Amino acid sequence: MNAETRAALLFLAPAMLLIGIFFFAPVIAGFALSLTDFDLYTIGDIHNLRFIALRNYRELLGSSIFWTAFGNTLYFALVGGPLTVIVSLGAALLVNTRLTRYKAFFRTVYFAPVVTTLVAVSIVFKYLYHPRFGVVNRALGHIGLGPVDWLGDPRFAMLSIIILAVWKGFGYTMIIFIAGLQNIPEELYEAAKIDGAGPWGRFRHVTVPMLGPTFLFVGIVVAIGQLQIFAEPYVMTMGGPLNRTVTAVMLMYQQGFKWWRMGYAAAVAFILFLVIGAATLVQMRFQEKR
């Protein structure tokens, strides 16, 4: 090992140490926990701990609630994720056009939901969605629709939560998109214009390709966030009706902190970790190809 390598390692050491302590150690510990049957009895007496290899995983994959929870989570991510991206891109384009006045004001307004407290707005939305007294149904009533039992009807419960999540989250990705839009050189638009590209053509062939890296970043951030959804259904529906809003993290919470089956909950967490890792990889591959 020469002096240069040693110096490099020395400079890397603090970062590696932190990543080791705060990432690799917990992941390994979590995986180790998922191979045991850590539960209530183990808290009472550590000798009640058993190494059970992959039994937690086998039991999980064989239980219907696990598939329900992961199905709900995927539904949430596959509908809510693209919706967030579309809404935030639209908002970013609107806020960013030269025609818009009071840009700073609109940016702030659209960003405001992001800084609200998730639990508080979930409770507020619960009121808005109230089947009889909620504002949403009142408004629908005026145009002759509804009433819809937003959170009580198995068909609508998850959709209602998606609407809340999109409203709450799009401001953050909008800011990222605005930053990306501002990085696109004006000359490209001018050149496209001279070449005869209309607004749609410019958007399709200049804006979208130039936003490529931003899409990747936003896609990954949104997917990670969406796959970990917990607080909204926890506050609004507790997983009901008919388990339609039980999500992966909620299943983990229930098993871990309600029944205190820590080993089993760790297995849920680890599977979720793999799913999120896979989702990220797929997106990166997809972007590389383009």
Added chain:
Amino acid sequence: MMRIRRFAILLALIATACSGQRDRRERLEFWGLGREGEVVAEMIPEFERRNPSIHVVVQQIPWSAAHEKLLTAHVGESTPDAAQMGNTWIPEFVAVKALDDLTPFVAASRSVDRRDYFDGIWATNVVNGTTYGVPWYVDTRVLFYRSDVLAAVGFPNGPRTWDEWLEAMRRIKAEHRSRWAILMPTNEFEPIEVLAMTNGSPLLNADGTRGAFRQPPFAGAFEFYVELFRRGYAPAVSNSEISNLYQQFAQGDFAMHITGPWNVGEFRRRLPASMNGKWATAPLPARDASAPTGVSMAGGASLVIFAASKHKDAARKFVEFLSEPKQQIRFFELTGDLPARRSAWSAPALAADPHFPAFRKQLERVQPLPKVPEWEQIASAIFDRGEAAARGTSSTTAALTALDAKADILLEKRRWMLSRKR
């Protein structure tokens, strides 16, 4: 100059704060749940007056978060000195060794008189012969019914046996006295539990290591339950499909409902005035005439002392205080929660009431649910399978087999632990 003066003032403030009178009293931390946690604060001045050296600090915890919070507190070594606890949770907290053994305290106490408590209720606090809690208030299920409808079909005092019950339901349905004879929401497992206990089922085997669901007592009760749906006596609806229980009861959608003491107050408040005197409560019907009533579940909350507490003597005094019959009556007046002691039931507010005596009678015939920490998970499987059978998507045999299988999986750890002890 200005700055120096401000600094001086600050120093002076800190100095007074430090020298200020410290509370020398022993600090007793008590966690109360939900409404009870709120109301218990009103009883504390009297306790502190009698025990000037103790200061009780009440922390109120919502019911929905209480179970997790208590368990987490135990794991995080931050349990209070004493707490209110749902009596079905006690086996779980015993398994994690969180609770103090109260057996010697109860034996020596002059205030807590074991014989004054309902047997079934007391039993919920005893795990493997050791007492871990003192019942605070009780909860059980009885039959609420439209007395006008039941009188019209010949049972003005409610059915006393299962045969009478079936006959009443048959006539209600045949004579169109109400739309449905009975409401048993399919997402409640309590009706199945009480039917099974009435039919003599222990629910689990003796050491709580296997389900006893395919055995005749449970199977018979389950069959009885499902039959009510098959014959159309009960609608296969869940709680969330019932928009307004009280309105539907009043307008004759159903004539009977198995529910708990909180609904006495709710029925009075929410039923229209025209329903006055047209509804009543009765103990659950017995399996046959050889028993006085059916068997219901022993619910309610107990007072427990945590093993890690450093103020156990003060905590015991507090438990004794809350257990006094006088305080039990006061607590009933404040909350509507039914007292756990027989002597408190002589209070006119309870004894002279038209609806509570049925509970008094039922409380003599209540049984604890199986005292294993896994019970709640097994119970959620019961309503899940019960719902499938009631809705006709599963045969009763398949449902019972599935229940036993589920219980066997959940109880595997217990079997392993017991086999290791031997």
